[in-house]
Amino acid sequence: MDPSQLKYAETHEWVFVDGDVATVGITSHAVEQLTDLVYMYLPAVGSQVSAGSPFGEVESVKATSDLYSPIDGEVMEVNSTLPDNLDLLNSDPYGKGWIMKVKLSSTDAVGKLMDQAAYEKQCADHG
Amino acid sequence: MTSTEPIPSAEPVLATALKDWHQSRNGRMVDFAGWLMPVQYSSIIEEHTATREAVGIFDVSHMGRFYFDGPEIDRFLDSLTTRRVAGVEQGKIRYSLMTNERGTILDDVLVYHLARPNGKSQYMMVVNAGNRRKIYEWIMQHIPGRGITLDDQTLESAMIAVQGPMACDIIDNISAQNPKELPYYTGAYSTVCGYEAIVSRTGYTGEDGCEIIVSKTAAEEVASEIADRSASVGGRPVGLGARDTLRLEAAMPLYGHELTEGINASQTDLNFAINLKDRDFVGRAAIVAAKKRTDLPVRVGLELDGRRAAREECTLHVVDKQVGFVTSGTFAPTLQKAISMGYVLPEYSALGTPIIVNIRGKTAQAVVVKLPFYSRY
Numbered sequence: 001m002d003p004s005q006l007k008y009a010e011t012h013e014w015v016f017v018d019g020d021v022a023t024v025g026i027t028s029h030a031v032e033q034l035t036d037l038v039y040m041y042l043p044a045v046g047s048q049v050s051a052g053s054p055f056g057e058v059e060s061v062k063a064t065s066d067l068y069s070p071i072d073g074e075v076m077e078v079n080s081t082l083p084d085n086l087d088l089l090n091s092d093p094y095g096k097g098w099i100m101k102v103k104l105s106s107t108d109a110v111g112k113l114m115d116q117a118a119y120e121k122q123c124a125d126h127g
Numbered sequence: 128m129t130s131t132e133p134i135p136s137a138e139p140v141l142a143t144a145l146k147d148w149h150q151s152r153n154g155r156m157v158d159f160a161g162w163l164m165p166v167q168y169s170s171i172i173e174e175h176t177a178t179r180e181a182v183g184i185f186d187v188s189h190m191g192r193f194y195f196d197g198p199e200i201d202r203f204l205d206s207l208t209t210r211r212v213a214g215v216e217q218g219k220i221r222y223s224l225m226t227n228e229r230g231t232i233l234d235d236v237l238v239y240h241l242a243r244p245n246g247k248s249q250y251m252m253v254v255n256a257g258n259r260r261k262i263y264e265w266i267m268q269h270i271p272g273r274g275i276t277l278d279d280q281t282l283e284s285a286m287i288a289v290q291g292p293m294a295c296d297i298i299d300n301i302s303a304q305n306p307k308e309l310p311y312y313t314g315a316y317s318t319v320c321g322y323e324a325i326v327s328r329t330g331y332t333g334e335d336g337c338e339i340i341v342s343k344t345a346a347e348e349v350a351s352e353i354a355d356r357s358a359s360v361g362g363r364p365v366g367l368g369a370r371d372t373l374r375l376e377a378a379m380p381l382y383g384h385e386l387t388e389g390i391n392a393s394q395t396d397l398n399f400a401i402n403l404k405d406r407d408f409v410g411r412a413a414i415v416a417a418k419k420r421t422d423l424p425v426r427v428g429l430e431l432d433g434r435r436a437a438r439e440e441c442t443l444h445v446v447d448k449q450v451g452f453v454t455s456g457t458f459a460p461t462l463q464k465a466i467s468m469g470y471v472l473p474e475y476s477a478l479g480t481p482i483i484v485n486i487r488g489k490t491a492q493a494v495v496v497k498l499p500f501y502s503r504y
Contacts (some may be wrong), residue, residue, distance in 0.1 A: 008138070036171045038458040039434040057487075059436060061171045061458055062368045088345075 001094040006026060008119035009070035014094065017110055022071050025098045026058070026089065029123045036061040037086040042078040042100065049075060049102060051109035056099070071109045073102040128281040141365035143188035144285040144346035152354075152364055159367055162189040167366040174369035177462040178291045182362030184353050185288040185370055189471040192284060192340065194264070197275035204238055204250065207269060207409055209392050210306075211402040218313045220327055223400050224392050225262065226410030230417055232386040232395070233265060239375040239396055241325065244316050251325075253286075255382045269409070285346035289353055290365075290373075292338035292503075295328075297356050298337055301349075301432075302326055306337040320349050331370065332499055333377025360419045375466060376459050378428055378499035384439060384455040385468055387424060391417040396446045396498070401488060417448050424470035428498040429482060429492035431465040431491050434458055437484040443471055443493075444483040453484065459500060466500050468495070 001023070006014040012030035016023040031037070049055040049069035056067040068081040078100045082088060088097040104110070114122065140163045154165030164186070167174060177183055195204070205213035210223035219240055223234045239251040254262045259281060266277055289298055295306040304317030304326045314327030318480065322345035330336040341349050354364055365373075373379070380386050380395065392401055392414050403415060417423060431437055436456045443451035457468030467484070475482065478497040 035167065035169075036460075039436075041435070059434075059458070061175075061372055062166070064436070064438065086219060 001098075003094050003114060004116050006094065006116065007070070007113035008116065009068065009113055011068040011070075012123065013068060013070045015070050015110065015113060016105070017107075020104045021076065022073065022102045022104055022110070023098050024070065024100050025093055026067065027119070031089045031093055032058045034058065034065065037089060040083045040099075042080065042083065043075050045124050046077060047075050049073060049100075051112075055074045067099070068092075069102075069112060070113055071102055071104060072106045073104040075100050076103050078103040139191070141282070143186055144343040145186045145188065145287075145350055148347050148350055149186065149258075149364070154364070154366060157367070160189065160255070162256055164189060165364070165366040166502040167368040171366070171368040171372060172460045173307060174363060174365040175372050177361055177363045178334060178365055178369065178373055179461050180292070181360045182289060182291040182293045182297055182357040183332065183334075183361065183365035183369065183373075184315070184350065185290065185355060185365050186285070186350070186379070187338065188281075188285040188346070189256035190281075190286055191252075191254040191256060191262065192280045193252045193254065193263065193288065194278045194280055194351045195252070195275060196278070198273060199246075200250040200275055203238065203269075203271060203275055204252070204303070205406065205408065207266065207403045207406060208236070209410065209414070210399075211406060212240070213406075214240045215240050218309075218315060219331060220312045222312070224386070224395070224397065226392050226408075226414065227388065228413060230391045230393065230410040230413030231388045232382075232390055232392055233388065234262050235380065235382055235386055235400075236262070237329065239314055239325075241314055241316060249316075252301050257383060274364060283343055284340055285343055285349075286338060287346070287350055287353065288331065288336065288338045289357075290330045290334045291362065292335060293357075293360050293362065294334070294336035297353060297360075297362070298339070300356060301352055302339075309337070320345070320352050322349065324349075331377075332373040332381055333379070333499065334373075334503055339357060354455075358426050364438060371455075372457050372460055375457050375468070376461055376499070376501035377456065377457060378468065380426070381455060382470070390470070393417040393424060394423050394425050411484045421473055424472050425476050427451075427469060427471050427476050428430075428455075428496045428500055429453070429456075429467045429469060429484070429493040430496045430500070431456075431467065431493045433491060435463055435486060435491055436465045437467045437486050437491065441467070441469075441487070442485045443469055443475075444485060444490075446476055450482065461501055464500075465491075471495070
């Protein structure tokens with residue numbers, strides 16, 4: 001996926017919206033900051049996610065971090081190969097490292113997300 | 128993402144003599160116990176592995192360094208330490224706890240009895256960074272009116288730990304004192320790169336190695352010399368992240384986690400550091416009383432199924448009953464397992480006891496295992 005076409009949350013998740021389906025992952029900046037990933041907890045297919053609430057967690061050697069949903073909807077599919085291949089988050093965070101696909105129940109939250117330029121500015125300003 | 132890392136301290140941030148050195152090597156700096164310290168330079172796993180297989184270089188200048196002067200210092204210190212430090216011969220270093228009247232833990236410390244170049248004794252104590260002021264005040268409160276003085280040299284000096292199977296060889300090349308001639312847990316005044324130094328065969332990683340104390344002005348040159356020489360054998364600077372995973376695999380307790388003012392020394396399974404016979408110290412009576420109790424949780428090691436780590440504040444359960452709590456945990460890079468230390472009620476502390484861990488609302492299976500998790504022997 002082309003990072004310039006994605007939307008970004010302050011909490012370092014990216015979203016690709018295609019009609020009423022959103023694909024969600026975490027940014028390369030997030031992966032760089034986390035380092036040494038060892039584990040990822042994915043949501044169940046069919047579960048509801050809501051913007052700003054945790055939907056899973058990623059664990060590095062150092063700490064456990066919540067993953068926050070940038071959007072509202074129902075989980076249609078998860079990248080079940082990812083927990084055993086966390087290197088995909090390093091090698092292809094915007095492609096093979098996708099985390100979940102969500103059927104949007106509303107597009108309200110999508111409008112509040114940042115574009116790439118705004119997200120990169122946030123990373124530069126706050127690290 | 129929001130991380131569940133420890134809350135940074137609110138105190139003003141102090142910097143060690145190596146702050147610029149860390150930053151020039153891409154150290155990711157964080158506030159730790161009021162000090163700006165590198166948590167990692169690259170990858171925690173790479174830094175961890177370099178220490179196990181070659182050499183890791185750690186800035187431990189944030190640890191408090193107290194120097195004592197005056198008569199009968201060993202007898203005075205002995206009145207505040209759970210371990211006997213009076214009458215210990217020159218050169219030796221003793222790991223001990225310091226406890227309050229309740230027998231709960233104020234700090235874990237190293238007491239050095241060094242021979243100065245003129246042969247006279249120098250007593251010194253290394254305390255945890257986060258407890259430096261507290262222990263300074265505690266000692267001053269108890270210091271007898273017989274001329275003992277305490278000099279906090281933390282801000283005037285630097286301390287560098289060099290750890291790993293090749294650490295002593297690296298230091299042998301730049302030190303007048305060959306560290307391999309120092310038995311484990313001894314130290315000596317010497318020179319390193321021509322600078323006055325204290326070299327000791329000590330560390331906090333479970334590996335062989337040594338620690339060097341030099342003046343603040345010598346710190347960068349000494350650290351660079353060690354780093355350059357270590358690089359050729361796969362060694363590298365190591366941050367606090369890997370320091371934590373290394374000490375956890377070696378089951379070494381960390382103040383604020385396994386050791387707190389809420390835990391009695393008798394609960395810690397550190398019996399080698401608690402000498403109760405024929406001596407008295409602050410907290411002794413309370414430790415003796417606590418030893419007789421059967422309702423106080425004791426420190427254990429846990430190995431978990433899966434890669435998910437149980438960290439501080441996870442709770443431990445057997446069937447529906449909470450039987451303990453986790454004090455620290457991680458995915459262990461050398462062992463490739465999730466490990467934790469924690470406290471459980473004595474009846475659940477036997478090796479092999481199955482325990483359920485509640486990790487942020489989800490459960491995982493664990494079993495009580497022998498400590499340490501990792502031993503280099």
